[in-house]
Amino acid sequence: MGVQRSTVIFAWILLLPAVLYVLAIVAYPLVDTFILSFTDASLRKTTNWVGWVNYDKIFNERFAEVIIRTFVWTFFSVALKMVIGTFGACMLNAAVPGRSLFRLLTMPPWIVPMAIGIFMWGWMYNGQFGMISGLLQRFGLVDGPVAFLAYGSTAFWATIVTDVWIGVPLVTIYFLAAIQSIPKDLYEAAWTDGAGRWYRFRRITLPLMVPAIITMSMLSLIATFNSFDIIWILTQGGPSGETTTMIIDTYQTAIGSKKYGEGAARAVLICIFLSLFCFAYFRVTRRLNPEKRA
Amino acid sequence: MSSPAMIDRYRWWEIILIYCGIAVFLFFVLAPFLEGFLVSLKPLSQLFSSPYRFWPENGSFEAYRTMWISVPGFARYIFNSFFISTVVTLIVLCLVIPAAYAFAKFEFRGMGILLGAFLTVNMFSGAVLLIPLFRLMRSMGVLNTYLAMIVPGVAFLIPSAIWLLRTYMIRIPQELNEAAYMDGASHFYTLRRVILPIAMPGIIVVAITTFIGAYAQQFIFALTFNSKTEYMPLPVGLFAYFGKQEVIWNELMAASFVGIAPAMVVIFFLQRYLVGGLTAGAVKQ
Numbered sequence A: 001m002g003v004q005r006s007t008v009i010f011a012w013i014l015l016l017p018a019v020l021y022v023l024a025i026v027a028y029p030l031v032d033t034f035i036l037s038f039t040d041a042s043l044r045k046t047t048n049w050v051g052w053v054n055y056d057k058i059f060n061e062r063f064a065e066v067i068i069r070t071f072v073w074t075f076f077s078v079a080l081k082m083v084i085g086t087f088g089a090c091m092l093n094a095a096v097p098g099r100s101l102f103r104l105l106t107m108p109p110w111i112v113p114m115a116i117g118i119f120m121w122g123w124m125y126n127g128q129f130g131m132i133s134g135l136l137q138r139f140g141l142v143d144g145p146v147a148f149l150a151y152g153s154t155a156f157w158a159t160i161v162t163d164v165w166i167g168v169p170l171v172t173i174y175f176l177a178a179i180q181s182i183p184k185d186l187y188e189a190a191w192t193d194g195a196g197r198w199y200r201f202r203r204i205t206l207p208l209m210v211p212a213i214i215t216m217s218m219l220s221l222i223a224t225f226n227s228f229d230i231i232w233i234l235t236q237g238g239p240s241g242e243t244t245t246m247i248i249d250t251y252q253t254a255i256g257s258k259k260y261g262e263g264a265a266r267a268v269l270i271c272i273f274l275s276l277f278c279f280a281y282f283r284v285t286r287r288l289n290p291e292k293r294a
Numbered sequence B: 001m002s003s004p005a006m007i008d009r010y011r012w013w014e015i016i017l018i019y020c021g022i023a024v025f026l027f028f029v030l031a032p033f034l035e036g037f038l039v040s041l042k043p044l045s046q047l048f049s050s051p052y053r054f055w056p057e058n059g060s061f062e063a064y065r066t067m068w069i070s071v072p073g074f075a076r077y078i079f080n081s082f083f084i085s086t087v088v089t090l091i092v093l094c095l096v097i098p099a100a101y102a103f104a105k106f107e108f109r110g111m112g113i114l115l116g117a118f119l120t121v122n123m124f125s126g127a128v129l130l131i132p133l134f135r136l137m138r139s140m141g142v143l144n145t146y147l148a149m150i151v152p153g154v155a156f157l158i159p160s161a162i163w164l165l166r167t168y169m170i171r172i173p174q175e176l177n178e179a180a181y182m183d184g185a186s187h188f189y190t191l192r193r194v195i196l197p198i199a200m201p202g203i204i205v206v207a208i209t210t211f212i213g214a215y216a217q218q219f220i221f222a223l224t225f226n227s228k229t230e231y232m233p234l235p236v237g238l239f240a241y242f243g244k245q246e247v248i249w250n251e252l253m254a255a256s257f258v259g260i261a262p263a264m265v266v267i268f269f270l271q272r273y274l275v276g277g278l279t280a281g282a283v284k285q
Helices: A005-036 A053-058 A061-093 A099-105 A114-124 A131-138 A152-180 A184-192 A197-225 A229-234 A246-256 A260-288 B012-041 B062-070 B074-105 B111-121 B130-140 B147-170 B174-182 B187-217 B220-225 B234-244 B249-282
Strands: none
Touching: A005 A260, A005 B074, A005 B111, A005 B130, A005 B147, A005 B187, A053 A260, A061 A099, A061 A152, A061 A197, A061 A246, A061 B012, A099 B012, A114 A131, A114 A152, A114 A229, A114 B012, A114 B234, A114 B249, A152 A197, A152 A229, A152 B012, A184 A197, A197 A260, A229 A246, A229 B220, A246 A260, A246 B130, A260 B130, B012 B062, B012 B249, B062 B074, B062 B249, B074 B147, B074 B187, B074 B234, B074 B249, B111 B147, B130 B147, B130 B220, B147 B187, B147 B220, B174 B187, B187 B249, B220 B234, B234 B249
């Protein structure tokens, strides 16, 4: 189909503002990050080209630890989101009275300002007076208060739980849409064959949800890898670096210590990981929906 | 439409199980809000009493009154949050309406790649690009102004807005374009007079989701590019204020609830659009 030239020009005129904006605010900084990572840029007026020095510095013992921690943190967070999201979607799909109200009630963590939800978790985790510690003591599960954010191992899980909490509404509603798009006659056919509820879930619902679960876990992986606010507000990477992920480390280096060059090298590393995830995402979604290429 | 209920009825114990499941799920989702609300009602003395009590005794809305005094800039923080979100939304709409129309109605080489490129912007959070953005804002001379939070904020909301609006625009019948074109209307006239009025519901949904996104995400840029109290949005204002001294928790929670009230109102009245918009944006390719 031949397209008129005037039409093409018109289309580009429409696209140009958004394209230029994103180029200036996203693409240019991206290039700038790469360039900066090879310099010793800091608060000082002069900046020298230093080559691979920043990258050399990164690959010391500590940073390998940070990378591994980031992957572990991200893995558990995404896995929990998928499990809880699947559970929530199945529950909210059941035809019981009050269903639409329950769906509405899953929204808040996703809609309210993230930072404010995190303040509330900060209180929940408070050792002496917080709800979690208080309830655990009430039920006699622990003797004495538990200060979740004061110890590395508990802080690690506390930040994961908060991250899961923020991600669950979106995942749940997305999965709910996936369940509702499953053709009803499949269930009817299985039912006439005398299949029980559990069997139908295992043989119809779950297999047909797989594309949605894969797509969402890829998207969730990317978002979780970038997770900054939660850790920064709750622990700022502490205690003793136990919740320092790559993004937190980058922030501390660049903004905290004002070592722009070293921070940029870390950011480049994050970008490389993100690009890999992104590439994988596009590959996977294309394979999942070959006929529905938009 | 046959619902699962028509296939076979739930037995009474199944219904109880489902309600238990829903209760557990919603408890996880809502516990922080519940606890936060209860804390905001408790007097300070009770907050720090042992053993832990879930329900407040002689609770009051006292904290909601005192917080305005002890958080001096509180009203200003709320105003800033709304102001920044509104300006961001307006700029995003100006950029996205024409772009989404182009993506929906025209096809030529490179279009798909360009759309994919837009979507990859979603992959990068502001935190990754913080250093060059900081330098960029500094060289533009907008550090410590509203613009330092608005300019980067817009960029990261463009991709999803384009995607969402495009799904609305695609549904507009192509014949309308062609008919208008046959009548000798220019491209711009067609867009303004024919397409925009029809796409209005979609534009409103995109405006709302963008506003919510802008309102919910204003933390890292505001934290890093602005140190002036008078320009701080609510989350950063509270973070900075309560980071300084012993946290007065009941006031922090009271302030948080006032801060999330607008979002709650939006959820309540526009849930239908939100779910529709979300799933349209998510079920893609």
